[in-house]
Each structure stands twice: as structure tokens, then as C-alpha cells.
Amino acid sequence: EIVDGNVKMTLGMIWTIILRFAIQDISVEETSAKEGLLLWCQRKTAPYKNVNIQNFHISWKDGLGFCALIHRHRPELIDYGKLRKDDPLTNLNTAFDVAEKYLDIPKMLDAEDIVGTARPDEKAIMTYVSSFYHAFSGAQKAETAANRICKVLAVNQENEQLMEDYEKLASDLLEWIRRTIPWLENRAPENTMQAMQQKLEDFRDYRRLHKPPKVQEKCQLEINFNTLQTKLRLSNRPAFMPSEGKMVSDINNAWGGLEQAEKGYEEWLLNEIRRLERLDHLAEKFRQKASIHESWTDGKEAMLQQKDYETATLSEIKALLKKHEAFESDLAAHQDRVEQIAAIAQELNELDYYDSPSVNARCQKICDQWDNLGALTQKRREALERTEKLLETIDQLYLEYAKRAAPFNNWMEGAMEDLQDTFIVHTIEEIQGLTTAHEQFKATLPDADKERQAILGIHNEVSKIVQTYHVNMAGTNPYTTITPHEINGKWEHVRQLVPRRDQALMEEHARQQQNERLRKQFGAQANVIGPWIQTKMEEIGRISIEMHGTLEDQLNHLRQYEKSIVNYKPKIDQLEGDHQQIQEALIFDNKHTNYTMEHIRVGWEQLLTTIARTINEVENQILTRDAKGISQEQMNEFRASFNHFDRDHSGTLGPEEFKACLISLGYDIGNDAQGEAEFARIMSIVDPNRLGVVTFQAFIDFMSRETADTDTADQVMASFKILAGDKNYITVDELRRELPPDQAEYCIARMAPYNGRDAVPGALDYMSFSTALYGESDL
Amino acid sequence: YSVSLVGPAPWGFRLQGGKDFNMPLSISRLNDGGKAARAHVGIGDVVLTIDGISTDGMTHLEAQNKIKACTGNLNMTLQR
Numbered sequence: 055e056i057v058d059g060n061v062k063m064t065l066g067m068i069w070t071i072i073l074r075f076a077i078q079d080i081s082v083e084e085t086s087a088k089e090g091l092l093l094w095c096q097r098k099t100a101p102y103k104n105v106n107i108q109n110f111h112i113s114w115k116d117g118l119g120f121c122a123l124i125h126r127h128r129p130e131l132i133d134y135g136k137l138r139k140d141d142p143l144t145n146l147n148t149a150f151d152v153a154e155k156y157l158d159i160p161k162m163l164d165a166e167d168i169v170g171t172a173r174p175d176e177k178a179i180m181t182y183v184s185s186f187y188h189a190f191s192g193a194q195k196a197e198t199a200a201n202r203i204c205k206v207l208a209v210n211q212e213n214e215q216l217m218e219d220y221e222k223l224a225s226d227l228l229e230w231i232r233r234t235i236p237w238l239e240n241r242a243p244e245n246t247m248q249a250m251q252q253k254l255e256d257f258r259d260y261r262r263l264h265k266p267p268k269v270q271e272k273c274q275l276e277i278n279f280n281t282l283q284t285k286l287r288l289s290n291r292p293a294f295m296p297s298e299g300k301m302v303s304d305i306n307n308a309w310g311g312l313e314q315a316e317k318g319y320e321e322w323l324l325n326e327i328r329r330l331e332r333l334d335h336l337a338e339k340f341r342q343k344a345s346i347h348e349s350w351t352d353g354k355e356a357m358l359q360q361k362d363y364e365t366a367t368l369s370e371i372k373a374l375l376k377k378h379e380a381f382e383s384d385l386a387a388h389q390d391r392v393e394q395i396a397a398i399a400q401e402l403n404e405l406d407y408y409d410s411p412s413v414n415a416r417c418q419k420i421c422d423q424w425d426n427l428g429a430l431t432q433k434r435r436e437a438l439e440r441t442e443k444l445l446e447t448i449d450q451l452y453l454e455y456a457k458r459a460a461p462f463n464n465w466m467e468g469a470m471e472d473l474q475d476t477f478i479v480h481t482i483e484e485i486q487g488l489t490t491a492h493e494q495f496k497a498t499l500p501d502a503d504k505e506r507q508a509i510l511g512i513h514n515e516v517s518k519i520v521q522t523y524h525v526n527m528a529g530t531n532p533y534t535t536i537t538p539h540e541i542n543g544k545w546e547h548v549r550q551l552v553p554r555r556d557q558a559l560m561e562e563h564a565r566q567q568q569n570e571r572l573r574k575q576f577g578a579q580a581n582v583i584g585p586w587i588q589t590k591m592e593e594i595g596r597i598s599i600e601m602h603g604t605l606e607d608q609l610n611h612l613r614q615y616e617k618s619i620v621n622y623k624p625k626i627d628q629l630e631g632d633h634q635q636i637q638e639a640l641i642f643d644n645k646h647t648n649y650t651m652e653h654i655r656v657g658w659e660q661l662l663t664t665i666a667r668t669i670n671e672v673e674n675q676i677l678t679r680d681a682k683g684i685s686q687e688q689m690n691e692f693r694a695s696f697n698h699f700d701r702d703h704s705g706t707l708g709p710e711e712f713k714a715c716l717i718s719l720g721y722d723i724g725n726d727a728q729g730e731a732e733f734a735r736i737m738s739i740v741d742p743n744r745l746g747v748v749t750f751q752a753f754i755d756f757m758s759r760e761t762a763d764t765d766t767a768d769q770v771m772a773s774f775k776i777l778a779g780d781k782n783y784i785t786v787d788e789l790r791r792e793l794p795p796d797q798a799e800y801c802i803a804r805m806a807p808y809n810g811r812d813a814v815p816g817a818l819d820y821m822s823f824s825t826a827l828y829g830e831s832d833l
Numbered sequence: 834y835s836v837s838l839v840g841p842a843p844w845g846f847r848l849q850g851g852k853d854f855n856m857p858l859s860i861s862r863l864n865d866g867g868k869a870a871r872a873h874v875g876i877g878d879v880v881l882t883i884d885g886i887s888t889d890g891m892t893h894l895e896a897q898n899k900i901k902a903c904t905g906n907l908n909m910t911l912q913r
Binding site: 731732734735738739806809823826827832 | 859893
């Protein structure tokens with residue numbers, strides 16, 4: 055330490071030395087030695103807090119000072135921790151004992167003495183303490199020498215360490231550089247941008263995190279080297295020579311190489327990243343386009359291979375064709391897209407995309423599929439067109455069929471109707487007309503059959519086409535509902551009807567012939583009977599009009615006629631029989647005769663009536679003549695007049711004819727009111743029923759009455775008067791007495807009571823009764 | 834037309850006809866200046882009702898009696 059120039063130590067030492075030589079009482083230097091020693095004590099006990107050395111008397115009373123000193127130099131001798139300030143005795147004794155035993159310092163002090171004294175002896179303490187000082191300072195010297203040696207050695211060691219450190223650092227650095235450069239020179243490309251970016255990141259990390267410390271290291275290395283060299287120089291040592299390859303120049307070279315590699319690496323990284331970016335972009339583009347395209351083509355193959363046209367109708371086919379056309383243009387539009395995809399794939403290949411194989415495979419698939427689509431499209435087009443053609447042909451045929459089948463069907467139906475047409479004919483001409491028409495119709499049948507064959511032929515053609523080309527006929531003929539089956543059926547029907555009609559016509563013909571026969575028969579008969587009746591009528595009329603012979607003669611003549619007429623009745627009956635046949639045969643007209651049965655009947659009845667009437671007339675005339683006493687000449691006269699005025703030979707007189715007749719007979723009938731009245735009166739008598747005509751009988755009655763003398767009503771009245779005994783009334787008894795019972799009762803029942811002045815009870819008025827009998831009463 | 838002849842009888846006309854004669858009841862004669870003639874009854878006029886009763890279906894005798902039964906006035910409807 056003295057070598058080191060420690061001033062205080064030097065001073066202490068000086069004091070000690072001084073103290074050594076003047077241990078007891080050196081007054082001048084004593085103070086200096088004392089101070090030094092005190093200082094030494096203070097210094098040594100500085101670490102011990104409970105020790106405070108300020109002097110050489112009180113400060114040492116608690117004994118801790120001594121213990122501290124010992125402990126400071128030879129800690130193993132005292133367990134300082136166990137010492138207590140309040141036990142000075144123990145402390146002091148401990149210290150003294152130890153010092154004596156181990157430090158070879160005799161006990162110079164007494165513990166009780168120190169403790170018991172307020173102020174221990176300063177010199178004694180100083181002396182004892184200096185013993186301590188001597189004991190330790192020897193060690194101190196040795197310690198200092200050892201320290202010096204240590205120091206020098208330490209310096210050596212330090213230098214060696216530094217050299218070692220340098221070596222180590224240098225080789226670490228070089229090693230690191232050696233490791234790093236290949237990494238920087240690695241140009242293995244990554245596949246993904248991510249990996250590349252990771253590399254870039256690594257590089258960045260390297261630059262930011264890993265390299266800077268290394269830079270620092272290098273720097274440090276340099277510094278260390280310089281420091282070492284300086285130190286060596288300062289301590290007169292030889293300069294440091296790094297081992298082979300670890301020279302500064304080597305390090306610098308290596309570092310340079312590193313930096314070079316770095317630059318190249320960074321460039322490469324960026325290039326690669328650019329390339330990868332482009333590749334990624336392309337790949338993505340490829341994928342997108344490929345996906346879009348694939349989704350577009352998805353299902354197209356299936357669609358193109360549809361066989362939907364096999365079951366389609368013509369209009370559906372046309373629609374499909376249109377759709378297909380649209381698809382074709384769509385396909386064409388997609389062509390350049392496929393080319394684009396291929397181009398991208400190509401580029402990817404050129405840029406050496408890591409996944410080129412799969413890209414190529416997909417591209418190939420797309421291209422193959424594209425070709426396939428093209429082929430399928432073409433095929434479908436052909437199929438559609440073919441089918442369209444077929445269907446069109448069929449459609450045409452259908453139309454043709456329909457155009458011909460309809461009229462033919464109509465014709466057949468018309469024919470059927472005609473053939474079944476019921477007819478009512480009344481003449482042979484009519485039936486012949488029908489037969490002729492029927493024959494004409496039959497003549498048209500062969501041509502009709504030809505037409506039918508033609509129509510069926512069309513249908514067969516259609517069937518053939520359908521079969522040959524396996525076209526699905528989902529529907530029937532859209533233009534008509536008439537099937538060949540129907541046509542054939544109706545044709546058969548027509549064929550069947552023809553002979554039936556032949557038959558019917560023949561039958562009718564026969565019937566008509568029969569009818570004709572009947573007609574002829576009837577006609578012949580009627581033509582005989584009719585005129586016969588007519589003739590007879592005329593003859594009878596003539597007889598009644600004529601005036602040959604007597605009335606009796608006339609009567610006989612008439613009765614002969616009557617007989618012949620009666621004999622003729624069978625003929626009438628026969629005619630009736632013929633007529634019935636005719637009526638049953640529904641014959642309504644007969645051109646063979648103008649006489650109808652009704653005519654004949656009427657004529658016959660008229661004849662019968664006429665003959666009867668005429669006979670009656672003649673009989674009446676006879677009666678009248680006999681009753682009225684009209685002579686034959688008078689009768690003839692009457693007859694002549696009547697005939698004369700019967701201008702129309704009707705056997706009756708009209709009013710004018712009658713008037714003229716009356717005038718000619720002397721009746722004064724003027725054209726005045728009275729004349730008219732008179733005429734009316736006469737008319738009412740001769741024509742009471744107001745028939746408008748006057749028969750010959752009525753005429754005669756009138757004539758006879760007018761020329762008769764007596765009024766018949768008066769006659770009756772006169773007769774009753776006689777019966778009544780000339781009274782104006784008659785009694786019941788008189789009637790019963792004079793008349794037969796029936797007549798009497800008749801009269802009694804009908805006669806009104808007589809109300810004359812000379813009436814008696816039960817008197818009956820025969821006068822009004824009499825007039826009433828004749829339909830005339832005077833009132 | 835109707836007439837109402839003031840009685841008593843005779844009325845001065847001849848009645849003709851009746852159901853039994855199949856002739857309509859009519860006037861066949863008029864006495865000059867008779868009541869009927871003075872009432873402008875005409876010859877040939879058909880008698881439709883006698884005293885309000887229709888002559889349809891009457892016999893001559895019935896009609897005669899009907900007329901005779903009219904003691905006061907004789908009312909008849911006739912047709913010319």
C-alpha cells in the first residue's frame with residue numbers, strides 16, 4: 055500500500071514506527087503516533103457500528119473495540135455477534151484471552167480495572183492497542199506484498215482473459231458469419247408468397263435483430279483488440295497477435311463477404327416475391343376463370359345429350375332448335391374464354407409455377423370438355439334438324455289426310471243418310487226416279503273407294519315414317535279427329551246399306567206396281583159406275599120432268615129403275631172393296647179416273663135419294679092428284695110450267711124463277727111492297743124451311759091449295775063443330791064420345807080452354823087447335 | 834124490334850109455324866087496320882119472344898096459347 059501511495063497508511067505506519075521507538079512517552083511525536091494509531095483503530099473498527107473509537111480511554115471501556123479489532127483480522131477467533139455492549143467485562147476478558155492465546159499478546163490490562171475506572175489510562179490502552187497493531191501489521195505487510203503480486207498477476211490474467219475473449223469473440227463472429235453467408239446465398243425458391251414473405255421477414259429480423267448485435271460484437275472486438283494492445287503496451291508487454299484466421303483483416307474480409315451476400319439476398323428475395331406475386335395472381339385468375347367456365351359448362355353435356363326431341367311435337371322441336379341456336383352462340387361466345395384460360399395456364403407454366411401439373415391437368419380437362427361440348431352440340435343440332443324434318447313431313451301428311459278425310463267423311467255421312475232416307479212415293483215414276491238415283495250413286499262407289507284407299511295410304515305412310523325413324527308420336531293428327539278406323543267403319547256401313555236400299559227400292563217398286571194395279575182396277579170400275587150413275591140420274595130426272603104417260607106409268611118406270619139400281623148395289627160394294635184396298639195401300643190419288651169413291655158414294659146416295667124422292671114425289675103427286683082431284687092434264691100443265699121456269703133443270707125453282715112462274719099463272723105479284731109481302735107469304739108457305747128453292751111437290755101443294763075450294767083448317771074446324779053440336783067449343787066428353795080414345799086424349803091434352811062469352815067449365819077451344827094443326831092461327 | 838099491342842084481342846094477325854112444323858114462328862097475314870098492322874108488324878116477321886119468353890122450341894099450340902094468355906097487352910119481339 056505504501057507502494058501504492060496510500061497516504062494515510064503511510065502516516066499510520068510512520069506513527070507506529072515512531073510509537074515503536076518511543077513506546078512509553080515520546081511527547082513530540084507521541085501525538086502523531088497516537089493519532090495514527092487512533093486512525094488505524096477507527097479504520098479497522100469502522101465496519102462495526104457499535105464501536106466508536108474517539109480516544110484511547112473511554113471508547114475502549116465496553117471492550118467491543120478490542121473484539122472488533124481482533125475480529126477484523128481474525129474473525130474465526132471471536133464470535134462477534136454474540137457480544138453485548140452492556141457486558142463489558144465479558145467482552146474485555148474475551149478479547150484479552152484470545153489475544154493472549156492466539157496473537158501472542160500478553161495481558162497488559164485488567165478488565166475490572168478498565169470497567170471500574172471512569173477514565174482508563176490512556177497510555178496503557180494505547181500500548182495494548184499498539185500491540186494489536188504490531189500483531190496485525192505484520193500480517194498487513196505480508197498482505198500488502200501478496201496484494202502487489204496478486205495485482206501483477208491479475209493484470210496478466212486480465213490480459214490473458216482479454217486475449218481469450220478476443221479469440222472467442224472473433225471465432226464466434228466468424229462462425230456466425232460462416233453460418234450466415236450460406237443462408238444469405240441460398241437461392242432456393244419458395245412456392246408460396248407466404249413462405250417468401252416469411253423469408254423476407256426473417257431477413258428483416260436478421261437485419262434488425264440479429265445483425266445489429268453482431269455489428270456491436272464486431273465493434274466490440276475491435277475495441278477490445280485496441281484496448282488490449284494499449285494495455286499490453288502500457289504494461290510493457292508484447293503486442294497481441296491473434297491466431298491464424300482471426301486476424302483483424304480476416305474478420306473484416308469475412309464481414310465484407312457477409313454484407314455482399316446480404317445485398318444479393320435482398321435483391322433476390324424481392325424478385326422472387328414479385329414473381330410469386332405474379333404467379334399467385336395468375337393462378338388465382340386461372341382458378342377463377344376455370345371455375346366460372348366449369349360452372350357454365352356444368353350440366354351442359356347432360357343437357358346436350360338429352361333425348362327430349364324424341365318425344366317432342368313439331369312446334370316443340372322448333373322451339374328446341376331455337377334454344378339450341380341460342381346455345382350455340384353462347385358456346386361461341388365462350389370460346390375465347392377457354393383460350394384465355396389456356397393462355398394463362400401457358401404463362402403459369404413459363405413462369406414455373408410450382409403447381410403447374412394440376413393447373414395443366416385442369417386446363418386439359420377444360421379443353422377436352424370443350425371439344426366434347428362442341429361435338430355434342432353439333433350432334434344435337436343434327437338430331438334436332440333431322441327430327442324436325444321428319445315431324446314436318448308427318449305434319450304435312452297429316453294435313454293432307456285431314457283435307458281429304460273431312461270431305462270424304464262428309465260424303466260418307468251424306469251417303470249413309472241418303473241410303474237410309476225413308477221415302478214416301480206415290481207413283482211408279484217416283485220410285486223409278488229414286489232407283490235411278492240410287493244406281494247413279496252406286497256408280498260413284500268405285501271412285502269413292504279409290505279415294506278411301508288414298509286417304510288410308512296417307513295414314514299408312516305416316517305410320518311407316520314413325521316406325522322407321524322411331525319418332526315418338528305423342529299425339530294424334532292435330533288437324534282432324536277422323537281416324538282411319540272410323541273411315542273404314544263408315545265405309546263398311548255404306549257398303550252394307552247399299553244392298554239394303556236396293557232391296558227397299560225393289561220392294562217399294564213392287565208395291566207401287568201393285569198400287570197401280572189397284573188404281574187401274576178401281577179406275578176401270580169407277581169409270582163404268584160413275585157414268586152409269588150419272589146416266590141414271592139424268593134419266594130419272596128426265597122422267598120426272600117429262601110428262602109421258604100417267605103418273606102410274608112414271609111410277610112403274612121409276613120402280614124399274616129402282617130395281618136396277620138396287621141390283622147395281624153389288625157393283626158399288628165391290629168398288630167400295632177396291633177403294634178400301636186402295637185406302638189401305640195409302641193410295642191418295644188415281645189418275646185413271648176422275649171419279650173418287652166419295653164422288654161415287656155421293657152419286658150413289660144421291661141416286662138412291664133421288665130415285666126414292668122421285669118415286670116419293672110421283673107418289674105424292676098421285677096422292678095429291680087423288681086428294682085434290684087434280685086431273686092429269688092439270689098435272690101436265692103444272693109440270694110444263696114448272697119445267698119451263700126450271701131453267702137450270704135442277705128440279706127446283708129459285709125465288710125469281712118461282713115468281714116468274716106465279717106471274718105466268720096469273721098471280722099478280724107486283725114489284726111493290728105489297729107484292730113483295732105477298733110473295734114472301736107465298737114463299738114462306740112453299741118453302742117453310744127457307745131452303746131458297748121450291749120443289750115441284752111444294753109447287754103442286756101450293757097450286758092445289760090455292761086453287762082448292764076450302765081451307766083445310768076450316769074443314770077440320772067444321773068437322774069439330776059438327777062433333778060439338780054446332781057449339782063454338784067442345785067438351786071433353788064429346789071428344790071422348792066421338793073420337794077414338796087416343797085421338798080424344800090427344801085433343802084433350804092439347805086443346806086450350808075455351809074462353810068465349812058462352813064458355814062453360816071444361817070447354818075446349820077447337821078452333822085455335824084446328825088452326826094450330828096447320829101451323830096457322832088467327833089471333 | 835119490340836111491339837106492345839094494347840089489348841084486348843083480337844090482335845089482327847095470322848101466326849104460322851112452330852117446332853112441330855119445323856118452321857119458325859112467323860106472321861103470315863095481317864088484317865088491315867088491325868092492331869098488329871097499326872103497330873107496323875110485317876108479314877114474314879119472325880116472332881122471337883112472346884111476353885118476354887123466347888119462342889125457341891115452342892110448338893104452334895104453345896105459342897098460340899101463350900098469345901091467348903095475354904089478357905092485357907101483348908108484348909112481342911120480332912125480327913124482320
